[in-house]
Amino acid sequence: MADIRDLALHLNISTGTVSRALNNRPGVNAATRARVLEAAIELGYVANQSGRSLRRGATNTIGFLIETGSAANQESGDFFFILLDALHLYLAGKGFDLMILPCHSADDPAEFLGRLVARGLVDAVVITATRRHDRRIEMLTRSTLPFLTLGRSETPGAYPWIDMDFDGVARRSVAELVAQGHRRIALALPDNDVMLGYHYRRGYEAAMADAGLTLDPALIFRNPTSEAGGFALGRQLAQARPSAVMLCSEATTVGLYAGLQREGITPGPDLSIVTFRENPQLRFLSPAPATFRVDISAIGRLIGENVIALLSPDTRPEAARAEILVPLDYLPGASICPPR
């Protein structure tokens, strides 16, 4: 309601001074500044965002791109919820807003982002669920909009990224299983080209080689990252008969437990299981699966810090180019037993 002119009129000073006082700009008397701040709360004045954005050429808003539609739900819903909560909290402290931008997979991501950039809705954008070759990254590197990816990619260009160490998760998983005596270790992968699966597989292959185990292509499975996919995996494993299986999807794990039950296979004694990401839903499976835990809120804050660093002109460009790998902690579970 209240204008900056109302405020200025009410204080008998110019709007310029009011603006400088509110924005902590130099050149305004301490007493006047105090009066302005006081009057601002009294009148309930908050700067209009459109006017400020227009003048400053910046919206103080960060976009967070979520791909919705088909293959989006690879991370369970609570992952993004926790992440967004932490990110929003951090950004709010810095005076930034957060705008979630659901990009439907049916849309052309390039066109979607093109409009986004041109409209000047956001000062920077975070993109998630990166692909090995990602058209969105291609598009953004050509534009002037700063961006940060949650997830690595092999798309050419120098851009900041934050990712979880799926490679390390796979290595540790193999190591834990091998320590128990497993040799026939199956790998469950998503059936799309999301980067997570790529790194998970690379870690698996490296760790298997380190352990002196030969890779059996018949033990590598690709299924939709869903409960149904996990259920189908149960049948496949009943055929292939590995002594252990590694998974990289929570939903798939839930489905696998049901699928194994139907096949008469007891998780743990009959088939060791290690998966991630740890969450309450998985913790109440029986036997509790061995998982990996990650501090999602920390990732949210990390994203916030680095996306702000991208925007602040005083940081050196090379310092702003984050390449951060977040580790996950191993959580033992009763789902890992020695092989029969």
Added chain:
Amino acid sequence: MADIRDLALHLNISTGTVSRALNNRPGVNAATRARVLEAAIELGYVANQSGRSLRRGATNTIGFLIETGSAANQESGDFFFILLDALHLYLAGKGFDLMILPCHSADDPAEFLGRLVARGLVDAVVITATRRHDRRIEMLTRSTLPFLTLGRSETPGAYPWIDMDFDGVARRSVAELVAQGHRRIALALPDNDVMLGYHYRRGYEAAMADAGLTLDPALIFRNPTSEAGGFALGRQLAQARPSAVMLCSEATTVGLYAGLQREGITPGPDLSIVTFRENPQLRFLSPAPATFRVDISAIGRLIGENVIALLSPDTRPEAARAEILVPLDYLPGASICPPR
């Protein structure tokens, strides 16, 4: 990049005409309009949002308030994901943007909303997880910002709402259980004052009365809406020994299955269970629980339609005041058996 002035210069016409052409305003020659539209795509022109908002006094953005923090996760993450996807899709078709506004439960909701209104970030706001007495609704009824609630409330005032028919779910649940011969039917409620629990309880009480059954306060339980809460409920039920239990939380149901297993109680034969909302996670429990299904995407679209109706000046005010109760469909499950 490209300005509306660039566009006008490029076409040798005035910016006013360009604006009118782009916005489908009357008073511009069809041929000129075509030329403008063509040049717009050629130069990649998209109207700057800040300038437009400032002039129009509207941002063409809908806010979606999500309460994060403690008691927020009553709905599992995928609920909001599906909802937001559908809502965003609908709004995009109407030229509106969607802004998710996480309001941390630690914040003062009134102050949060006050700033929001004053800043003019959004033209309307949708609030979720309504409480029986909701300070946010109080605040919004006093402001001029149009809003819509997902969930009913008893906060005074005439405001549009959309809600799911939890009352009907409870009635139907009781009816199904009574039809199987159950008389000692337990009720699991959330431990906070979210409206869902209130309506669920009312439906339960009414249906029990209709069936001629007396209410046993010892069979009504309040637990956190989480897996841990459901696990604890398992122990409580082992003490109280009802023949059936009704739940209104997905996470609680998952925890209950684990808790019952620990108590040596077999879901179905030993204790009938009916719960909602149906989702993949629940479908892979064994025995599959009887649940209720709701078309979440439809709710998303419904929200979109009604929030847009709130903003369009040509709709009659009384038509814009939606009070919509969305039904849920009963899905039988093996978790319902006759009592022993």
Added chain:
DNA sequence: GGCGTCATCGCAAACGTTTACGAAGGCTTG
């Protein structure tokens, strides 16, 4: 006392868009 410096503040021009208003010209109609 004159001069330079500094702190403080007002003035006014932007930022990009929309829109009320008026002007010009073509057309119809009496």
Added chain:
DNA sequence: CAAGCCTTCGTAAACGTTTGCGATGACGCC
């Protein structure tokens, strides 16, 4: 043919904010 209307378009003033520039004193110093 004049009057009036309609179509089409240009002009310019907003929307609310920030900020460069200049003005006004106050103060210190030679």
